[in-house]
Amino acid sequence: MAEREYNTAMGGNASQGLDPAALLAVVVVAGVGAALAIAALRRRAKVPKWMGLKRYRKRLDVIRRDLDRMAEYVGELRDSQPAVSQPAERGLAAMAVCNWGEAIEHLQEARRLAGKAHLVPLLVQIGVCHYMQGNLSAAVAEFGESARLAEEEGDKLGRCAALANVGVIHHEYGELGSAFTHLSEALTIAGEFDNQRVVALCLGGIGNIQHDKAELDAALKSHEDALAVSLSIGDEPGIAGAxxxxxxxxxxxGELDQALEMYAEAVETARKSGDNFGYTIELGSIGGVYLDKGDLDRSLKFHEDSLAGASRIGFRLGEATELGNVGLVLEKRGAHGQAVSKLAEASAILLSAGVSRGQIQVLLGLSRCDDKLGRSRIEELLQQGGLSADGAAELLDRVDQIRRRRPYPRPRA
Incomplete structure (x- = not known):
């Protein structure tokens, strides 16, 4: 079996613990096709690079997490000797129910006896598990070794998956040029072998990089292309992600109503297909739109649901994103004491993972809590939340550094 559907690693029932009625109440879908909506917007005038200072500031009020999906690859693992295939199968089964630590143990057992050809898919799958756990340095090391071995073995599809995943991690690190290069190379290989799922995955990743570079028309085109590919092969997780x-x-x-409608379509598609990963991320995105609209109650509900979903599937970066967003909404509601613990926990995960996305927003949120509560109180709250005195001091030093650059004036004494 040369390819395994990548959404199966997310496993389980996407709607578990969440309220479908609340989802259906988000928006009444108007019946305009998604492709037509995207095409119409592409014809509009380009948005200036930083979208104006006011909109740029909105980016600092919420942590945006677009859907970058890992490319899984099993190659010929199931045809390997039983000493390799049996623990590998146990590892894949553990991945399907999001038991990432258990999956790594089984896959590492298979790795010890595997030859080079079977090491390529094993390393890809181990890297995916590390990524879900938020251990990006371990993940990128596994993907890099897999790509090297794949080149030696002439396994182009294995190299394609490894390169795509390196691109996703470089995107998490904020290394947009390197991320684009890796995803573009993976896209070329996927196209050569007509691996349409990975073609769509790479197009989506490239679109997200273009989005981060404020190249909005190019990003929309990439996502339109990813959607067309996913529709052509009936890949529902890919459709939802695009x-x-x-x-x-x-x-x-600035098209908030249209964005909300499309997010709702994405969430419903992910829910029906059992795509927990996409479902969780898009719930958080809906929460962000409600924050933009000033509806803090709805925003908080969707971010809390997204946080619960990320915890269920063990997606550590998703947990960090939504801990941060819950904290940011609580801060806006004036619940500064509650916000501090969420923001501090998000900061710890993001710092440990070494990712760029979200750290500035979290520190700015903490700086505003510091303004309202005072330094002594925020130190007390951080230590009550489990930080040592030195850890709290280090975090607040980072807060002070970001305060000097923040676009929000400090309240007068």
């Missing part, structure tokens, strides 16, 4: 990523671009174009 719609959600396109909605994020519409949101930055």
């Amino acid at each position: 719609r959600g990523n396109a909605a994020s671009v519409l949101r930055d174009k």
Whole structure:
């Protein structure tokens, strides 16, 4: 079996613990096709690079997480000797129910006896598990070694998956040029072998990089292309992801109602297909739109649901994103004491993972809590939340550094 559907690693029932009625109440879908909506917006005038100071500031009020999906690859693992295939199968089964630590143990057992050809898919799958756990340095090391071995073995599809995943991690690190290069190379290989799922995955990743560079028209085109590919092969997780990523671009174009409609379509598609990963991320995105609209109650509900979903599937970066967003909404509601613990926990995860996305927003949120509560009180709250005195001092030093650059004036004494 040369390819395994990548959404199966997310496993389980996407709607578990969440309220479908609340989701259906988000928006009445108007019946305009997603492709037509995207095409119409592409014809509009380009948005200036930083979308104006006011909209740029909105980016600092919420942590945006577009859907970057890992490319899984099993190659010929199932045809390997039983000493390799049996623990590998146990590892894949553990991945399917999001038991990432258990999956790593089984896959490492298979790794010890595997030859080079079977090491390629094993390393890809181990890297995916590390990524879900938020251990990006370990993940990128596994993907890099897999890509090297794949080149030696002439396994182009294995190299394609490894390169795509390196691109996703470089995107998390904020290294946009390197991320684009890796995803573009993976896209070329996937196209040569007509691996349409990975073609769509790479197009989506490239679109997210273009979005981060404020190249909104190019990003929308990439997501439109990813959507067309996913529709052509009936890949529902891919369809959901492309719609959600396109909605994020519409949101930055100021088309909040249209973005909300498209996010709702993405969430419903992910729910029906059992795609927990996409479902969780798009719930958080809906929360971000409601924050933009000033509806803090709805925003908090969707971010809390997204946080619960990320915890269920063990997606550590998703947990950090939504801990941060819950904290940011609580801060806006004036619940500064509650916000501090959420923001501090998010900061710890993001710092440990070494990712760029979200750290500035979290520190700015903490700086505003510091303004309201005072230094002594915030130190007390941080230590009550489990930080040592030195850890609290280090975090507040980072807060002071970001305060000097923040666009929000400090209240007068």
